[in-house]
Each structure stands twice: as C-alpha cells, then as structure tokens.
Amino acid sequence: MDFVLADAAREPITSPRRGAAPAGRGAREASAEPPPCERARRAVVWILDDSPLEAEMAARSLAAGHEVQVFTDAAVMLERVTSSDLPDVLVLDQVMPGMSGTEICGLLRSRPATVGLPILILTVAGHEQDLVEGLTAGADDYVVKPCPPAALSARVGALLRSKRLRERAERAERVAAVERDLLRALIDQSGDGIMATDERGVLRICNGEAQRQHGVYARDASAAIEALRANGLLALDGRPLRPDEDPLYRAIRGEKVENARWLVTRPDGSIRALAGTASPLRQADGSPAGAVLITRDETDALEAERALRDSEERYRVIISALEEGITLQDERGVIRTANASAERILGRPVAQIVGSTMLDPACRFVREDGSPFPFEMFPAQVALRTGAPQSAVLLGMERQDGSVLWLSVNAQPLRRADGAVAGVVSSFFDITARKRAEEERQSLLAAAQAAREEAEAASHLKDEFLATMSHELRTPLTAVLGWVRMLRTGKLAEDRRDKALETVERNAQAQAQLIDDLLDISRIMAGKLRLEVQPVELVAVLDAALEVVRPAADAKGVRLEPLLEPGVGPVAGDAGRLQQVVWNLLSNAVKFTSRGGLVRIRLERSEPSAEIVVSDTGQGIDPAFLPYVFEQFRQAESGTTRRHGGLGLGLTIVKSLVEMHGGTVQALSDGEGRGATFIVRLPLSAAASHARDRRGMSLPGAGGTDRPPELAGLNVLVVDDEDDTRELLVTMLEQCGSHVTAVASTAEALLALKALRPDVLVSDIAMPGEDGYALIRKIRALPSAGGGRTPAVALTAYARTEDRTRALRAGFNTHVPKPIEPTELLAVLANIAASRGEV
Structure with a gap:
C-alpha cells in the first residue's frame, strides 16, 4: 500500500x-x-x-x-x-x-x-x-x-x-422519511376515511376524508372526532351504538371487524351512514400498538336502498290490486313474482307458480286451433329471446280434467342500463267465457269456420318447431363425431371404415329415437317419464352402448372387455333408455380409470333376471360413501362426492331408469384405488320372448333378408311430396312383393284412392297446400264403398307424443316417425295386412 x-x-x-x-x-x-x-x-x-x-x-x-x-x-x-x-x-x-x-x-x-x-x-x-x-x-x-x-x-x-x-442509519432514516411522507400523502389523498389510534385508544391519525365524513374541520380534528365518536354513533336502527359495538373500539381490543355499518351524527345535526373495516395494529413483538379504521360514506347508497325498498313496496301493492294476472320472470325465464290475480286465474297457489318457467307445468298448452303451443313460442320466451314486446297472444291451458283455460297474454321485456334483456313482465286475462261465447256465435257459420280453421292450421304449421334438443343427443353424437373425425383422417382400414359407417348410422338412428323423448326427459327425476316398452335384446343394447363409449376409451388408453352371454332372453323395456343406463355406467368407468386400466361389462342370465355387471380397475369408492352414491342431493352438497371422483347425476338417472323397468342397481367397491362394480338386474320377459319368437322374421334394415309374407300382393298407396322419400318407400315395399302407387299431393291421392281402391294408405303429414291431416279427414268423410275405411299410416318428423295422438285423432290407424326405420314400417304394414285378412 x-x-x-x-x-x-x-x-x-x-x-x-x-x-x-x-x-x-x-x-x-x-x-x-x-x-x-x-x-x-x-x-x-x-x-x-x-x-x-x-x-x-x-x-x-x-x-x-x-x-x-x-x-x-x-x-x-x-x-x-x-x-x-x-x-x-x-x-x-x-x-x-x-x-x-x-x-x-x-x-x-x-x-x-x-x-x-x-x-x-x-x-x-x-x-x-x-x-x-x-x-x-x-x-x-x-x-x-x-x-x-x-x-x-x-x-x-x-x-x-x-x-x-x-x-x-442516516440512509435508513432518509428512506423511512420518504416512506412516511409517501404514506402521509396516500392517507391524505385517499378517498376512504382513515383513522388510527395508539394502544390507549387516542386518535393519532385522521385524514381529510374522515374529517369530512364526521363533519369536523377543526385544527385539532382528532380530538373533535374522538368526542363525536363518544356521543354521536348510532346503529342503523337509530339506537345509540354501545362502545363494544364500535368497530374501532373492538379493533383496539384485538378483534378484526369487517363490513360494519353504522350512523354518525355530525355537529351540524346531519346524519351520515358509514361502512368500514377495523383492524388491530401490533408491534414487532406482537404487543398491541393500536388500531386502524377505514371508512366509506354509504349515505347515498343507504338512501337508494331505502328508496328502492319503498318503490318495490309501492309496485307490489299496485300489482296486487290489478285484476289481470301478473308474473315477473328473470333472464332465464324463471318466475320470481306472481300476484294474487294470477293465483285466482290459474287456480294455483303463488308458492307453486314461483320458481317455475311455466304458468302450470301440469297443463298442456295449445293454440287456438288445438295444436300444441311450443314452449319456445310462449310470449315471455319470445320477449326474452328477441327483446320485442308481445301483445294479445292467445294461449290455451288444457287441464287434467279436459277443460281449457284461455288466456290473452302480453309480455314486456325488462332491460338493464346497457340495453340487455334482464327479464320479462307478463300480464294475462282469463278470456275463457268470452272465447266460449265467440265459439257459440261462430257455430252459426260452421262451414266458413271450418274453411278458416283449415287455413289457420296450414298457417300455424310453419310456426311449429321440433322440441328443444336435450343433452341426451350428446350420447350418440359422441360416437358419430368420433368416428367421422377418424374417417376424415383417411387412416382407417377398409373393415374399420365399414364399422365406422355402421356406427354412425346406428347412432343417427338413436338420435331420431331420442327426439321422441325430449319432452319426457325433464320428468325423469319426478318419476313421470313414460317408457316405450317392447321386447328388448340386451346384447344389442350393450353393443350399442359400447360403440358410443369406445372412442373415448381408446383415446384414454382404457381397454374395454365385453363378456356377453348370448341368448340371455329379452326384457320388457325401452331400448333407448336401457342403452342410456349402460352408457352412463360405461362412461363413468372409463372416466375414473387411469390409462392402461380395464373396464369389463358382463351380461348373464340370473333367474329370474338378466344381470349387467360393469366393473373397472379405477380409483374405487370409499365404502362409507357407497350408501349415498345414487343420491342426488347428498352428492351435490357433499365434499365426499368431489373427493371420490364426482359420481353425480348420471348415477341418479341410472337408478331412476332401472327402477322404472322394475329392476335394481347396486354399487360395490373394496375401497379407494381398488376399482368399482355396478350391477343392474332387470326382470326377464317370457311373454316378450314368446312374442318375438312368434314373429320370427328379420326385416330389411335389421340385418336380414326375409320379407314379411303378409306384404306380398298388398296394394299400397304412398303419399309424400319429397321425391327421395317416395322412391325409398316404393323400393322398400316392392322388394316385399307389394303393388305400390306413389303420388305427391292430397289431390292426387284422392284421385288414386277412387281409381285404385288400395289396401292401405301410407301418407306424409307435412305437405304443401293440404297436409296429411286434411287428406285423412276427407278420406274418412267418404263412404266405406268409396274407400272411407281404408287403413292409413301417418309418416311425420313431428314425433312427440302429442303429435302421435293428433294423428290418431285425425283418423290415421297408426303413426311411424321419421326418419323411417324399415323394420318398424314393414312390421306395421304386415300387422295391418294380417288384420285385414282376419276380417
């Protein structure tokens, strides 16, 4: 150095x-x-x-x-x-x-x-x-x-x-001084009132907003506010606030106080509503250092709340006094309010009206011409969807006793500040008596009225829509979309492509079948679902469910192992619903099984039942939870459900459907990580088995080449405005040996009926000009010698229960939904031919 x-x-x-x-x-x-x-x-x-x-x-x-x-x-x-x-x-x-x-x-x-x-x-x-x-x-x-x-x-x-x-130390002091200045500036500029005390409760900090809130502008604002807080604090109901209710006092004692609300009487006599949060302050060693209170002035908000309550009460009184029924629905269409007149008109307690999306779910809603009134066309639903007011819409409610309550309905949408629809107010009058009087007067003009009704029926046809697509359509769509996407890759072998196309076709047919159940699916949990009961071979049901689940299992690397005993025997049930049961169990098993795991489905006969067993090597179920695995509400609210993989609504639906078929379902598991087993037992149907054996035929579309002998030589008149459909029907029936005449309109059908005198009529419903209902009414008006009693089969894409009922009431002998299942149509015609022969 x-x-x-x-x-x-x-x-x-x-x-x-x-x-x-x-x-x-x-x-x-x-x-x-x-x-x-x-x-x-x-x-x-x-x-x-x-x-x-x-x-x-x-x-x-x-x-x-x-x-x-x-x-x-x-x-x-x-x-x-x-x-x-x-x-x-x-x-x-x-x-x-x-x-x-x-x-x-x-x-x-x-x-x-x-x-x-x-x-x-x-x-x-x-x-x-x-x-x-x-x-x-x-x-x-x-x-x-x-x-x-x-x-x-x-x-x-x-x-x-x-x-x-x-x-x-000097640097630290300079930093501390800057921080103190910054904190002081933040406190002074804060839009919230800020007050802080020492450990003895003496007010040490009181910013400008706190002074404004308390109406104190003195030099020694802290002392003035301390005196004011000692005597001028009130509860929201106006009584003096006790010291142990004061948020700042509670915080000094070490309590954390959040979202407190109180009133303060200012020196000028005005009262302000304050809300705030108070927290204790502590030294580094944990000893008390005081408390801090952050407040905001909520006087305007409190007054707005009171004004809103007063306004709501006024409107409630006004609505209660009105003669017309009034309902208020939220943006989801759920009724939130109904007045006394609504209760009187509908004959239902307000408590039953509120919470529903319909005035009376037990009623069948109809148009003036008697056709079903689609839910999506209800005035309130249209107003919610389009934002347009609906005026004087005529709506009929067909009650359980057969009587019809006629209402004139108005619907006015409610909007938020941004213009979005937030709900709808509906008003309705009971015009049943007036409509009855109108019908009596119009009975004098029966002929003109009949023509008018036909025109109205034709006009209303364009306003009808298929029922809302339900979540059940997702089940067959899984297989359809999965195989279609695999087909688009171009990597499938020829045999796999054929299998893919078969699966797509089968599931498309399953979708068509599910359309019939759309209006009933909401009643599953209420036990009101009606089943289409017929002999069902469970092997086919299980195969179909496996094809739905297979793409998801392959994608996850889970192996499916079916062990299906042939010849178990048929059960009496709804094939689509039984497929839904098996699909739910299989999809759950795949979902809760890790890659490389195994899902096994076994079908065997166990007198007097058919037994379906779905087992997996997945995460299993806690034995303590097994008694509750099928209970909807217990699962929805319990953390146990989430802990055990979320077994939920699907299993509830499985249990409901199985019990509707007279069967039982059971869940078994040795514990978490040891897999799960579900056992479905369905009663075997000897009568159904006998009926199936007696028919003993395989129809086109069902995988066979045999043709019903009853159709040979049968004269069939086909009526359909669609060229492709007519060609399909002609080809199908001619292959069975029938003589077929095909026409495209009601007028042509009447001429052919007079000239040919067919053995059976097969007619579409929806046609331009005059529809199938008009055709059958004109045929049934003919004498027997003129073909008035010719057996008739209705073909229609409107496949709900009420559509089937309407076709039968119009005069058709039976009803076959579109898309046409060849097996079903040929069986119907064979039965008609056999009945004709017996007669």
Missing part, C-alpha cells in the same frame, strides 16, 4: 514492501496505485503530523487494508478538504506548529462538509488538558503516543465501523 506525504516541500514517502523500489523518487514511480476495484474496497485515512517520522510510523501501522495519505502541513491538508475529497478517517496530531489539533478539529466541525468526519487525535502522555480540549472541539477518539501499531489500527477500525453504522 502506498501513502503520500502531501507536503509540497517534501518528496513522497513510500512504505517498504516486498519487491518495492528503494525510498526516493524512483520508489514513488515504482509503486503503482492499486486498481480501482481494490481502492474501492479500502478506506481512505489521512494523517496530519508535523513529524515525518511519526507520520511514517503511523502510516505503516495503517497501511494494511487502508489507503493512507500523509500530510505534515495543516494548511495543505485543509486546502484539500472539500465535499468531494474527504477521507474516511482523519488522524490528527494534537501538537502542531501554527495551529493546534484542537483548533483544526474545531475548524473542521464548523464546516458542513466535514462536520461528520471521524477524527482521531494523537497526543502524548501528560497532556490531558489538550486531550480534553480536543474531544470538546469535536474529536471522536484519541490515542496516546507512543502507541502500538495494533492499537492505532484498532481505533481507526472502530471509527470506520462507527461511521458506516451512522451512514447506514
């Missing part, structure tokens, strides 16, 4: 070190300064001593770890001292010619740049008075000469450490 004697009259003194040049000018040149990184790590020490020898000794004592600068002239040193060129420590000899160390110390302490410079005085023994004067003048420490080098180095090191601590 080099140190320089900064005296203009002297040469620098170089400290000896290994490899250094001899003392003198050459030595100074040979001793290069340390690199900047090294200098930055070393403290700068100046030594002022008029004795070069003593200065050199002191410098050598401090050379290790310090950058030392030696001065022998006080004037030179003082000239060097500026705010930009200061040492970290100044070692100052007390006895100096011209100016003593005490005087130099006092001078340095008088300058702002050096007021904090650490100063160490060197004095000699016996000069205690000089020492006292130096310390009094501002020296930080002293050393008595001669002193050991280690002692001098230790004293300098102590001063350096003290300086660093002081600088660190």
Whole structure:
C-alpha cells in the first residue's frame, strides 16, 4: 500500500514492501496505485503530523487494508478538504506548529462538509488538558503516543465501523422519511376515511376524508372526532351504538371487524351512514400498538336502498290490486313474482307458480286451433329471446280434467342500463267465457269456420318447431363425431371404415329415437317419464352402448372387455333408455380409470333376471360413501362426492331408469384405488320372448333378408311430396312383393284412392297446400264403398307424443316417425295386412 506525504516541500514517502523500489523518487514511480476495484474496497485515512517520522510510523501501522495519505502541513491538508475529497478517517496530531489539533478539529466541525468526519487525535502522555480540549472541539477518539501499531489500527477500525453504522442509519432514516411522507400523502389523498389510534385508544391519525365524513374541520380534528365518536354513533336502527359495538373500539381490543355499518351524527345535526373495516395494529413483538379504521360514506347508497325498498313496496301493492294476472320472470325465464290475480286465474297457489318457467307445468298448452303451443313460442320466451314486446297472444291451458283455460297474454321485456334483456313482465286475462261465447256465435257459420280453421292450421304449421334438443343427443353424437373425425383422417382400414359407417348410422338412428323423448326427459327425476316398452335384446343394447363409449376409451388408453352371454332372453323395456343406463355406467368407468386400466361389462342370465355387471380397475369408492352414491342431493352438497371422483347425476338417472323397468342397481367397491362394480338386474320377459319368437322374421334394415309374407300382393298407396322419400318407400315395399302407387299431393291421392281402391294408405303429414291431416279427414268423410275405411299410416318428423295422438285423432290407424326405420314400417304394414285378412 502506498501513502503520500502531501507536503509540497517534501518528496513522497513510500512504505517498504516486498519487491518495492528503494525510498526516493524512483520508489514513488515504482509503486503503482492499486486498481480501482481494490481502492474501492479500502478506506481512505489521512494523517496530519508535523513529524515525518511519526507520520511514517503511523502510516505503516495503517497501511494494511487502508489507503493512507500523509500530510505534515495543516494548511495543505485543509486546502484539500472539500465535499468531494474527504477521507474516511482523519488522524490528527494534537501538537502542531501554527495551529493546534484542537483548533483544526474545531475548524473542521464548523464546516458542513466535514462536520461528520471521524477524527482521531494523537497526543502524548501528560497532556490531558489538550486531550480534553480536543474531544470538546469535536474529536471522536484519541490515542496516546507512543502507541502500538495494533492499537492505532484498532481505533481507526472502530471509527470506520462507527461511521458506516451512522451512514447506514442516516440512509435508513432518509428512506423511512420518504416512506412516511409517501404514506402521509396516500392517507391524505385517499378517498376512504382513515383513522388510527395508539394502544390507549387516542386518535393519532385522521385524514381529510374522515374529517369530512364526521363533519369536523377543526385544527385539532382528532380530538373533535374522538368526542363525536363518544356521543354521536348510532346503529342503523337509530339506537345509540354501545362502545363494544364500535368497530374501532373492538379493533383496539384485538378483534378484526369487517363490513360494519353504522350512523354518525355530525355537529351540524346531519346524519351520515358509514361502512368500514377495523383492524388491530401490533408491534414487532406482537404487543398491541393500536388500531386502524377505514371508512366509506354509504349515505347515498343507504338512501337508494331505502328508496328502492319503498318503490318495490309501492309496485307490489299496485300489482296486487290489478285484476289481470301478473308474473315477473328473470333472464332465464324463471318466475320470481306472481300476484294474487294470477293465483285466482290459474287456480294455483303463488308458492307453486314461483320458481317455475311455466304458468302450470301440469297443463298442456295449445293454440287456438288445438295444436300444441311450443314452449319456445310462449310470449315471455319470445320477449326474452328477441327483446320485442308481445301483445294479445292467445294461449290455451288444457287441464287434467279436459277443460281449457284461455288466456290473452302480453309480455314486456325488462332491460338493464346497457340495453340487455334482464327479464320479462307478463300480464294475462282469463278470456275463457268470452272465447266460449265467440265459439257459440261462430257455430252459426260452421262451414266458413271450418274453411278458416283449415287455413289457420296450414298457417300455424310453419310456426311449429321440433322440441328443444336435450343433452341426451350428446350420447350418440359422441360416437358419430368420433368416428367421422377418424374417417376424415383417411387412416382407417377398409373393415374399420365399414364399422365406422355402421356406427354412425346406428347412432343417427338413436338420435331420431331420442327426439321422441325430449319432452319426457325433464320428468325423469319426478318419476313421470313414460317408457316405450317392447321386447328388448340386451346384447344389442350393450353393443350399442359400447360403440358410443369406445372412442373415448381408446383415446384414454382404457381397454374395454365385453363378456356377453348370448341368448340371455329379452326384457320388457325401452331400448333407448336401457342403452342410456349402460352408457352412463360405461362412461363413468372409463372416466375414473387411469390409462392402461380395464373396464369389463358382463351380461348373464340370473333367474329370474338378466344381470349387467360393469366393473373397472379405477380409483374405487370409499365404502362409507357407497350408501349415498345414487343420491342426488347428498352428492351435490357433499365434499365426499368431489373427493371420490364426482359420481353425480348420471348415477341418479341410472337408478331412476332401472327402477322404472322394475329392476335394481347396486354399487360395490373394496375401497379407494381398488376399482368399482355396478350391477343392474332387470326382470326377464317370457311373454316378450314368446312374442318375438312368434314373429320370427328379420326385416330389411335389421340385418336380414326375409320379407314379411303378409306384404306380398298388398296394394299400397304412398303419399309424400319429397321425391327421395317416395322412391325409398316404393323400393322398400316392392322388394316385399307389394303393388305400390306413389303420388305427391292430397289431390292426387284422392284421385288414386277412387281409381285404385288400395289396401292401405301410407301418407306424409307435412305437405304443401293440404297436409296429411286434411287428406285423412276427407278420406274418412267418404263412404266405406268409396274407400272411407281404408287403413292409413301417418309418416311425420313431428314425433312427440302429442303429435302421435293428433294423428290418431285425425283418423290415421297408426303413426311411424321419421326418419323411417324399415323394420318398424314393414312390421306395421304386415300387422295391418294380417288384420285385414282376419276380417
């Protein structure tokens, strides 16, 4: 380490070190300064001593770890001292010619740049008075000469450490001051009222918003607010607020208070409603330090709430006094409010009306012509969907006793501030008596009325829509979409492509069948679903369900293993619903089985039942949860359901459908991680089996080539405006040996009926001009000799139960839904032919 004697009259003194040049000018040149990184790590020490020898000794004592600068002239040193060129420590000899160390110390302490410079005085023994004067003048420490080098180095090191601590404290204080100023600015500018107390409850902070809320603008706002809070706080009901109800007081006691609301009486007598949150403050050691309360003025909001309640009460009274029925529905169409007139008109308690989406779900809603009134065309539903008001819509409610309540309905949409529809208000009058009188008057014009009704029926046909697609359609769509996407890749082998097409066709047919059940599916949980019961071969049902689930299982890497015993025997049931049962169980098993796992389905005969067993190697079920696995509400509200994989509504539907078929379902599991087993038992149907054996034929579309012998030579008249459908029917029937005449309209059908006298009529319903209903009415009006009793089969894409009923009431003998299932149509015609032969 080099140190320089900064005296203009002297040469620098170089400290000896290994490899250094001899003392003198050459030595100074040979001793290069340390690199900047090294200098930055070393403290700068100046030594002022008029004795070069003593200065050199002191410098050598401090050379290790310090950058030392030696001065022998006080004037030179003082000239060097500026705010930009200061040492970290100044070692100052007390006895100096011209100016003593005490005087130099006092001078340095008088300058702002050096007021904090650490100063160490060197004095000699016996000069205690000089020492006292130096310390009094501002020296930080002293050393008595001669002193050991280690002692001098230790004293300098102590001063350096003290300086660093002081600088660190000063920096921390500056940061703290900035943070305090920032916090004070944030508190002052906050839109919330902020008050803080010490641990004794004395208010220490009260910002401008808190003063405004309390109506206090005094210089000593804290004291004024303390007095106000002691006497002017009220509960929302107007009673004085007890001290233990005061949020700030509760927080001082250590309680966290959230969303409190109270009233404050201001000095001018006005009352404001405040809401806020209070929290206790604690020292670092956890001891109480006070509390802070953050408040907001909710006077306007509270007054708005009261005004809203008053307004709602006024409207409630007005609505209750109205003669017409009034209902209010939310944006989902759920009735939230109904008045007393609605109860009187509908004959249902308000409690039963509220919560439903219909005025009376038990009723069948009809149009004026008797056709079903689709739910999506209800005035309230149209207003919700389109935002357009609906006026004077005629709606009939066909009750259980057969009577019809006729209503004139208006619907007005309610809108939010942004224009979005938020609900709908409906009003309705009972016009049953008026309509009955109108019908009686119009009976005098029966002929004209009949023509008008036909025109109206034709007009209304365009307004009818298929029932809303239910979630059940997703089941066959899984297989359809899965196989179609695989087909689009072009990577399937020929046999797999054929299999894919078969699966798509089968599931498309399943979709058509499900359309018939759309209006009934909502009644499953209420036990009101009607089943299409017929003999069902379970092997086919299970195969169909497996095909639905297989794409998902393949994608997940789960192996499906069917073990289906042939010849188990038929059961009496609804094939579509039974397929839904099996699909639900299989999809659950695949869902809760990890990749590489196994799902096995077994069908076997277990007298007097057919037994379907679905087992997996998946995550299993806690035995404690098994008794509740089929319970809907228990599962919906219990965390256990989520913990055990979310067995939910699907299993509830399985249980309902199985029980409707007279069967039972059981869940078994050895515990979590050990798989699960579901066992479905369905009663075998001997009668159904016998009936199936007696028919003993395989029809086109069912995989066979046999044709019903009853159709050979049968004269069939086909009526359908669609060319493709007519061609399909003609080809199908001619392959069975029937004689087929096909026409495209009602007028052509009447001419053909008169000329050909067919054995059976097969007619579409929806046709331009005159529909199938008009055709059958005209045929049934003919005498028997003119074909008036010709057996007739209705074909229609309108496949709901009420559509089937309407076709039968119109005069058709039976009803076959579209898309046409060849097996079903040929069986129907064979039965008609057999009945005709027996007659």
